[in-house]
Amino acid sequence: PHVSSRPVLDVLRRHRRPVAIGCGSSMVHQTCEALVPVAIGLAVDRAVSTGDVRAVVVSVVGVLVLFTLLTSAGTYAFLVIDRAAFEEAHSLRTAVARAVLRDPAVLRGRQVGDALSVATSDTRHAAEALGLVSFLASGCFGMVVAAVVLLRIDVALGLGLLVAVPVLVLGLQALAPRLEARVHDRQRSAGLAAAVAADLLAGLRPLRGFGGVPEAVRRYHLASTLSRRAAVGAAGATSVVVGVSTLATGAVLVATAGVAGAFVARGRLDVGEFVTVVGMASFLADPVRNVSACVQQLAVSRAGARRVATLLAPPQRQRAEVRPHPGHPRALPGEVLGVVTTDTATADALTQALEGVGGAGGTLVEPAQTHLLGETLADALASGPVPAGRGVALEAALEAAAAPTELGTALADGGANLSGGQRQRIGLARALAADREVLVLRDPTTALDAVTEDRVAAGVRRLRAGHGTTVLITSSPLLLSRCDRVVLLTGAGRHASGTHAELLADPDYAAAVAR
Structure with a gap:
């Protein structure tokens, strides 16, 4: 292994075939999911409104086939990508452990906890790039399919949705830093409480010897209280984000239904197209949200992959940094x-x-x-x-x-x-x-x-x-x-x-x- 300027690309190259299969299957899944509102709209126009039994049967079978293909493609994509991600994470963890055991000098300048973080969290984040690329590709493709469908139904309404939904999702992302900060505080304070507890247990015997248990308990109580407050704050921030997201999404759906209903009343849209537009408005938020999240998570994967690659740098580069003491002894054989x-x-x-x-x-x-x-x-x-x-x-x-x-x-x-x-x-x-x-x-x-x-x-x-x-x-x-x-x-x-x-x-x- 070597320190690459683009370590995430190295991960993707090692799993070219699973990534290609995963992207293709995810695109099929996203396309089928985008076509669900279209299929329902066609069923309303050609079967439900006409009462044609044969058309109803054909519509039901068509929707079932669409959902079967949707589920199968999504399941297969998850299977292929998750398997590749687990294999890559295991391979990276094994490489890190092998590097440390083969040459402890690679840990020079690192704390043991930092090396453990690289071997666990960073290897996992690096491997997650495989799934993120797949979801990013399928999300983009899903938005393209939705755009084509909406613009074919009504250009003005389609453009309005294609602008409003991404703006809504990106606006909600502005709440993410607050949530991220609260979650970071929760993780940090929980780690501090765990560290205090570990120190207390490790030093319980000497603490009892000089009567320091009450003070140790007081310090743990303080750390535990801070951890509890941070957890409550993180839960509150999560609730705010979820609540605002639900209300905003509902508002967009209500507005879309109102405009589309007015178009139906004026004869600009039929009932089937109305159902398709409302369904597409509900669907469109999903790929936009996925693309936004994947872009952010890829930054985490790049950082993790870089840390792993740095630790796996060639041993001779690590050893070259050693500056021995001029009096370092030379031991004789058998001495x-x-x-x-x-x-x-x-x-x-x-x-x-x-x-x-x-x-x-x-x-x-x-x-x-x-x-x-x-x-x-x-x-x-x-x-x-x-x-x-x-x-x-x-x-x-x-x-x-x-x-x-x-x-x-x-x-x-x-x-x-x-x-x-x-x-x-x-x-x-x-x-x-x-x-x-x-x-x-x-x-x-x-x-x-x-x-x-x-x-x-x-x-x-x-x-x-x-x-x-x-x-x-x-x-x-x-x-x-x-x-x-x-x-x-x-x-x-x-x-x-x-x-x-x-x-x-x-x-x-x-x-x-x-x-």
């Missing part, structure tokens, strides 16, 4: 290398630089924050196929990480039913079981007590020494004391190398590892 930094920015820069090569099959960068996926502990430990010629037993990895060994243990959302230390040890066991040629661990023991941390330090050393290159970005003396070599990196660009014991004489190093 356990410790890295100590004097500031978080340097550690982040080093992690990003290593993530830039993390797409290689033999390298794994395990971040400090652990994410557990799956319903059980066994699911969370699954790390995919192990590289050929390598392999570490899961039991050995769990033992080295001092992690829980009950593989059938159920996991709540992201391991929420486990302590922070348990989640961290499970993530470490998963990384060890993956048994990559190069394993990078960022602060793997920050949530552990000293006794458990010492067990983990010994386990990692035992499992990885001489078996693969291991880089530990940490300030833990227990981990660093078991490294073959330790490198100190400072924010000023200075670096030093030696064993943990040797580097303790360095003031910067001693300050960094002091606890």
Whole structure:
């Protein structure tokens, strides 16, 4: 995938056949729908008013055939387009997930929530372009059919409707920004309330410890109240838009019926044409509204497709932006290398630089924050196929990480039913079981007590020494004391190398590892 100047066109090109079929079927559906008032008008003129039984039967059969064709074409169009849209959305989501898993460096400069939004909302919006193009084409074609029918009946009346209905619909669209703003406020406040609730639940134990539950509840009550008010405001705005739209559409229909009735009284129109004009006035608002909505939604699809395409930019373009620290260490084969930094920015820069090569099959960068996926502990430990010629037993990895060994243990959302230390040890066991040629661990023991941390330090050393290159970005003396070599990196660009014991004489190093 590449960043295209017209990403929506890329989506359409990938599904040329379904789009063509969908547009054709939608046009047939819209044409049949436009011809319904014509068919009813003809039935009134040639069957109902004359009382001819044969004409009545022919009219009924004709209307049934028209509705059958209308329904079949519309159903087939929806089937083809929806299938293509679902396939495209799934393909884009899979491509985004593959890009992130293959090379975490593509997330540089993005928050996790933003990447999740791209993988869910933006991929869906991009795929919706397939249906929008179909509806746009059918809406335009429906307006053309309606224009031809109306102008053939009466030029003046036809022109009046063709001007009045679009003006009405576009005028109603002026209310859309108000509704959109209210809906945006509702979504934002609901998201804020959910975030506050999630934070409260995640920190419930420490909140109880220092008596902060009442304050947390007060803040959630405030966020919930704002969310409720925004929801009520959005519902009110929706009601206003729907009410005004209904009244305006009804007014146009009443006015059309009045003018057409006057024309019938003067003999300018017959009864069948009167029925056709009134029916066409009711129909015409639908394609005009569809065209207007599709034009607006296509802008959303273009924005979503652009965000997806940007995230799927070639990895080398993403990696080229990395500016490594001049003292970035070079680990030797089979070495356990410790890295100590004097500031978080340097550690982040080093992690990003290593993530830039993390797409290689033999390298794994395990971040400090652990994410557990799956319903059980066994699911969370699954790390995919192990590289050929390598392999570490899961039991050995769990033992080295001092992690829980009950593989059938159920996991709540992201391991929420486990302590922070348990989640961290499970993530470490998963990384060890993956048994990559190069394993990078960022602060793997920050949530552990000293006794458990010492067990983990010994386990990692035992499992990885001489078996693969291991880089530990940490300030833990227990981990660093078991490294073959330790490198100190400072924010000023200075670096030093030696064993943990040797580097303790360095003031910067001693300050960094002091606890």
